Amino acid sequence: MITHVENLTSAGLVARLRSFARVVAGAAVLLGALGVPLHRLRSTEGRHHALVDAQARLNALSAEARDFSDAGGLDRLQELRRALRADLPQGLSRVDVRALVTLVAEASGFELETVAVGRFEEAPFPRLDDAIARAEVSLSGHASPQQLADLVELLTRLGYPTTVLDVRMHRSSTDAARFEQQVTLGLHQSIPVPASHTESGSGTEIPK
Amino acid sequence: MSPTPKLSRHGVLALSSTEVEWLDYDAEGRPRYASGPVEGSAAADYLRAALEVRQAAGGTARNVVLALRDGVVHQRLVELPELGKHELTKVLARKAVQACGEPAEAPYFSAAQQAPPGDGKPGRWLLAAMERGLARELALGLRRRGLRTRRVTSVALGALDRAASLREEPGEGALCVLVGRRSIQISLFCDEELLTVETLEGDLLEAPQLVASLLQSIKTTAGYWRRTRRGTPLRDVCVVGLHPDRGRLVSNAISIALPGSRVKAWPAPPEDGPAPREGLHPQLGRIALLECALVDGPFTPSLTFPLPERPMVLATAAAALLGTASMLFVMLSDQVDVRVQALEGHMERAREVAREISHLERQRERATAEAQGVLAVMTRTDAVLESGLDFDELCASLATALNERTSLLGVNVGRDLGTGREVALHALAFGESVEALEAIARCQRALEALPGFEDVWIDLPVRLDGGADVVEFSVHARLGGTS
Numbered sequence: 001m002i003t004h005v006e007n008l009t010s011a012g013l014v015a016r017l018r019s020f021a022r023v024v025a026g027a028a029v030l031l032g033a034l035g036v037p038l039h040r041l042r043s044t045e046g047r048h049h050a051l052v053d054a055q056a057r058l059n060a061l062s063a064e065a066r067d068f069s070d071a072g073g074l075d076r077l078q079e080l081r082r083a084l085r086a087d088l089p090q091g092l093s094r095v096d097v098r099a100l101v102t103l104v105a106e107a108s109g110f111e112l113e114t115v116a117v118g119r120f121e122e123a124p125f126p127r128l129d130d131a132i133a134r135a136e137v138s139l140s141g142h143a144s145p146q147q148l149a150d151l152v153e154l155l156t157r158l159g160y161p162t163t164v165l166d167v168r169m170h171r172s173s174t175d176a177a178r179f180e181q182q183v184t185l186g187l188h189q190s191i192p193v194p195a196s197h198t199e200s201g202s203g204t205e206i207p208k
Numbered sequence: 209m210s211p212t213p214k215l216s217r218h219g220v221l222a223l224s225s226t227e228v229e230w231l232d233y234d235a236e237g238r239p240r241y242a243s244g245p246v247e248g249s250a251a252a253d254y255l256r257a258a259l260e261v262r263q264a265a266g267g268t269a270r271n272v273v274l275a276l277r278d279g280v281v282h283q284r285l286v287e288l289p290e291l292g293k294h295e296l297t298k299v300l301a302r303k304a305v306q307a308c309g310e311p312a313e314a315p316y317f318s319a320a321q322q323a324p325p326g327d328g329k330p331g332r333w334l335l336a337a338m339e340r341g342l343a344r345e346l347a348l349g350l351r352r353r354g355l356r357t358r359r360v361t362s363v364a365l366g367a368l369d370r371a372a373s374l375r376e377e378p379g380e381g382a383l384c385v386l387v388g389r390r391s392i393q394i395s396l397f398c399d400e401e402l403l404t405v406e407t408l409e410g411d412l413l414e415a416p417q418l419v420a421s422l423l424q425s426i427k428t429t430a431g432y433w434r435r436t437r438r439g440t441p442l443r444d445v446c447v448v449g450l451h452p453d454r455g456r457l458v459s460n461a462i463s464i465a466l467p468g469s470r471v472k473a474w475p476a477p478p479e480d481g482p483a484p485r486e487g488l489h490p491q492l493g494r495i496a497l498l499e500c501a502l503v504d505g506p507f508t509p510s511l512t513f514p515l516p517e518r519p520m521v522l523a524t525a526a527a528a529l530l531g532t533a534s535m536l537f538v539m540l541s542d543q544v545d546v547r548v549q550a551l552e553g554h555m556e557r558a559r560e561v562a563r564e565i566s567h568l569e570r571q572r573e574r575a576t577a578e579a580q581g582v583l584a585v586m587t588r589t590d591a592v593l594e595s596g597l598d599f600d601e602l603c604a605s606l607a608t609a610l611n612e613r614t615s616l617l618g619v620n621v622g623r624d625l626g627t628g629r630e631v632a633l634h635a636l637a638f639g640e641s642v643e644a645l646e647a648i649a650r651c652q653r654a655l656e657a658l659p660g661f662e663d664v665w666i667d668l669p670v671r672l673d674g675g676a677d678v679v680e681f682s683v684h685a686r687l688g689g690t691s
Contacts (some may be wrong), residue, residue: 005293005300005333008513022522026529033533040255048551051558058561061568067358079580084585088592123595125588128581129324132592145603145619152599161393161589163596166629171620175637177619188592 006185053061056063084131088190089160094119097187100160101137111178120189130190135164137185142178145169152185163189218357219269220498221258222363223346224656225249225279227389228257232269239495240265252343258346261351272350274343274360276511280392281338281362282307285322285405287330297633302336313340318509322401336362336509347515360511361501364388364398368395368402369505371446374472381433382444383426385462387412391613392422396429396442399507404429406507412450412458419458430466445471449497452477452488517634527688597621597629602687605661606633609683610652613638617680621687628662633683644679651683 072079092100094117103107105112118136125132143151155162163186169179219232229243242265246257255360284307304317304465305355308549325331332655337358364386371384386393392408406425408416430442445466447458455473489495517525528651602621606613610616614637622630635651637644648666657663 003321003324004318004551005297005321006316006510007297007301007304007314008316008511028355029533030536033537034540037537037540041547042542044551045556047558051555051561054561054565057325058235058565060566061565061572063685065571067567070570071482074571074575074578077575077582081582082587087589106500113455123592125591125595126584128584128588132588145599149600149603156593161592162662164599164621165596166621166623167597167599168620170616170634174615174617184623186596191691 016080018130080144082085085128085190087159087161088130088132092135092160092187092189097135097137100155100158101185101187102137103119104154104158105139105141105151107153108143109147110139111182112139114138115142120191121189123186123188126163127193129193132188132191133191134186134188137187139181139183139185141181143179143181148181148183155185155187161184165189217269218271218273218358218502219267220273220275220501221262221277221350222498223258223278223280224277224389224503227277227648228254228263229494230258230261230263230267231495232265232267234266234307234405239489240267241389241491241498242267242554243494244448246312248679250348251342252347253344255353264338264378265339266299267586270355271358272355273501274347275363275366275498276338277363278500280342280386281364281511282365283362283405284335285402286319286333286335287328288325288333290325290532300333300335301637305333307335307337308339308447311339316317316340316511316513316561320506320509332401334365334507334509336365336511338511342559343511343513347513351515351518357515358512359501360513362511363497363501364393365507366500366503366505367448367497368397368507369503370448370474370500371395371482372397372400372505372507373503374446374474375444376470379445380444381442383429383439383442383456385422385426385445386449386497386505387447387458387498388497389447393426394422394429397507402507406434411573413454418658419461422458423461425542426462427465430469441468442551443469445469447471447473448500449474449493451475451490452492455493492647515549573632592678597624597687605655605658609651610635611647611654613643614651623686627686629687631661631685631687633685635681637681639677641679643676644677648679648681654682661685662688 052137068074097117098115101115101117102112105115117140118135118138120135122136123132148169150158152162152164165186166183167181167183169183171179212298217233219230222229222231223246226246227243228246229241231239231241232241242259242261244264246253282304284303287302288296288298291299291410300319301314305311307317308315315337316339318336320334321331321337322334323332323599343360347360349498350357368384371382371386371615372378375382381396381398381403384393384395384397388394390409390411393411394406394408395402396404406429408421408425409420412418413453427443433442434440443464445459447462450458450473451505452473455475456477457475459471459473475492541626555690556578593615602619605620606616614635617634617636619634620630620632635650636683637647639647648668652664652666655661662685664683667684669680
């Protein structure tokens with residue numbers, strides 16, 4: 001086989017660049033002709049897909065809103081919140097508390113000897129739209145443990161959240177049905193957040 | 209060897225440094241030949257002369273074979289050692305520059321290997337080179353005048369292929385005597401290998417004494433062949449380019465000078481009797497020589513080079529491309545428009561959907577905030593109610609801890625100071641000392657087992673009355689911190 005060497009077809013750099021530029025230009029024209037409409041279609045389809053997704057989200061949100069509305073909606077929530085806040089008494093004075101405890105003790109069989117009501121002071125609970133104030137009520141008298149429990153239960157059920165802070169009870173013999181009791185109760189009420197206090201605080205005296 | 213079919217209807221434009229010749233054939237196959245001088249060495253001079261001789265010959269062929277002759281194409285037999293391809297190309301390019309006389313622009317060249325290097329001998333290459341600028345401008349000029357250059361080749365090397373086709377023993381050495389206008393070229397070849405080339409300057413028709421020199425050269429070449437081939441005689445000799453009349457005479461002279469040789473002339477003289485002059489073209493020798501440019505063979509170099517596309521072709525291609533692209537664009541755009549319009553119809557609702565989503569999301573945020581408020585109130589209320597002592601649970605725990613042998617006298621539950629509440633229980637245990645102690649221990653264990661009771665310990669009297677059946681005791685514990 002005869003070996004041939006020639007330089008007839010070897011093009012120079014400029015000619016190569018020119019040929020390359022022609023090919024690139026041709027390809028660009030064809031790509032442009034195809035690419036521009038396809039890009040437009042793709043862009044529109046993209047927006048359409050986004051719309052489909054948005055529609056699905058709207059449907060889900062609508063269903064959620066419908067369920068929420070069926071359950072009472074925002075009004076129901078606000079009503080619930082108001083009702084919950086109304087569970088706490090407001091505007092109680094020491095005289096009110098004394099009268100209340102005396103009445104309920106009698107109803108529950110607690111034989112009172114003395115009642116002392118302290119001032120309402122803000123208790124360390126989170127402040128919301130309002131704050132929680134607590135008054136300490138010191139009782140002494142005769143009652144069974146159950147009657148003390150009934151007293152606390154009755155106060156709470158009447159809408160005056162009451163807790164036992166400390167208790168001392170004693171009887172002279174095991175035959176005695178009643179104990180001599182000295183109890184400190186905590187009775188809570190809702191108070192407005194003082195204007196000078198924005199965050200949690202304690203020891204606020206209620207001017208009553 | 210007849211002309212290559214695809215080239216047989218082409219015109220041949222032969223160019224030398226002094227002369228231009230044209231050859232083509234009419235519809236009946238009659239040759240149309242003319243020649244003329246070249247006034248100058250520029251491409252425009254060649255072009256002008258070419259058009260004139262074509263017109264003079266009455267040529268009509270538009271596809272042209274450029275048959276280059278002495279002064280325009282340069283042939284060399286060069287010997288080169290074994291080289292890599294890149295290096296070989298560079299060396300051959302340098303040789304081509306030398307052959308063309310150091311032109312301004314690197315010349316076109318084509319080289320065919322005649323003998324590979326080996327056994328300490330260099331390889332031999334047949335190099336044909338031509339000036340790049342001249343060839344390109346000539347081809348472009350012809351194209352501008354409607355003549356397409358289909359092939360570029362060398363007349364002299366084409367004649368070698370013609371001679372090779374006439375020899376009777378292809379495997380043996382042969383001699384080609386190419387008689388030109390101004391020189392005679394004597395080439396010795398074997399198979400496809402060109403061995404030697406010798407040129408005698410002068411016109412054989414005008415200086416008949418050249419025959420003596422020619423015969424001497426042929427004898428010398430034949431002697432060289434015998435020496436290199438251990439006495440094998442050179443038998444085939446072909447004389448190309450002479451009119452049959454002259455060809456017969458020169459052939460006879462060579463036969464006498466080289467006894468035993470087979471001498472053939474191309475074009476071949478008539479078989480019988482003296483050559484009839486009537487009916488033969490007066491330039492039949494030149495015509496036969498130019499026909500050599502139409503044949504293909506191992507010696508014929510292809511010097512055909514690509515030309516830049518014609519502006520019209522480029523414009524047409526660009527127009528076709530743009531037309532196609534426009535058509536595609538329009539077709540595709542139409543289809544896309546239909547689809548886009550269908551989609552856009554749906555998308556009119558997009559803004560409304562976004563507005564509704566935004567409204568619903570705001571509503572949900574408000575509801576979430578409200579629900580969190582409710583939860584906070586509930587959590588705080590729970591905390592309030594659980595902040596004190598769970599008295600019911602304390603009573604239940606004490607009832608569990610006290611057993612049938614113990615009875616409660618009193619309970620003290622202190623305040624929760626953050627570490628729990630102190631609980632003190634006063635009770636009586638009934639029974640003998642051992643039984644009472646056992647009852648007290650049971651009470652302790654029961655309290656320890658209850659959740660929330662820690663650090664439970666018993667306070668007993670220092671001395672127990674062995675005869676008494678009641679023991680008073682105290683139980684102290686710490687209730688886990690509440691709030």
